Amino acid sequence: MIDTLELCIEHQKASKIHIGSGVFESLDTFLKTKHYSKLVVFTDQNTTEMCLPLIDQYYSFLNNAEIIELQDGEQSKSFSALQSIIEALIEYNIDRNALFIALGGGMIHDITGFIASIYKRGVDFISIPTSLLCMIDACLGGKTGINFKHVKNQIGSFYFAKHIYIYPAFTNSLPKQVYTSAMGEVLKYGLIDNASFFHKISAQKTVDQEDILKCLNIKMAFVKADPFDTGQRKKLNFGHTIGHALETSWTGKTPLLHGYAVGIGLLCEAYISKKRTGLSETEFKQIEKGVTSLLPPIKLNFNQDNFITAIKQDKKNSHHRIQIILLERIGNAIVYDNLSLDDLIESLDYYQSIT
């Protein structure tokens, strides 16, 4: 069975979301009604090996597509990678009537969407998210971009995918920890908007199609209210101020997975909420229990100077005041715009004390 949702943003193409086991039939039908000059599929090694063959097995629409396989990891979200991709597109004679397809997780989506927004002044693009994190977040809402000088997503655009095709079974192709790490982001939706969803997810280890739809419905409401991230939409970043800064300043041997970074951010930002916005001790403990039962403890390895620099560069900040999203209650977030560095450091000390 396929469920659909539609996001309409003024002056932008609407994004139509299709979710279910039959989504590639819908994609096949869509492509038959269009006359794209070429399909260009952006993949990484994992999605080339695990996801492309699954589509190829039943559908022929990818037969003549160009495949651009990007290297895993954030290094693909750089100016030099961007330049190489554009050179390849020119070499393949890709014109503005082509269709770009992002087949992958957040990194693939950020870069595909960004190139789609600038190449020949804009090319249609569709999204096929393959990770749970991307299915519930990055595929929807039009944020695209690359990193610059170690700061995440400093250069980018808003450019909405025309269609989003979510095939939940792709999550089976993920390493277990990549799947698990996304659970923090799922909890986030409950924390900012829906207490009963938070309590439901806290008691689960995995999510189903209905839960994915619930996350997308919550995200869609925030994006519809504020598509270009000037107010309400910022609440989707609960857990991300600290999470992003940790990713940027991480010195551990292996990169910190985004979902784990967000999980740490949820706990630290809940801790600051308790201090600054009246989040009760009872709810704080419920958050601590929910997050720690779904995500493993992570030993913090980061460079404090780079962490502070990243916090100061956060795109939410304005007029040199550091903005952060805090909770008044579970299910109710606010934008708080006077974060002190002392509160930040204290919250990290709290996290270290429970790991």
Ligand code: GLY
């Ligand atoms: N991931 C947060 C947003 O799309 O606004």
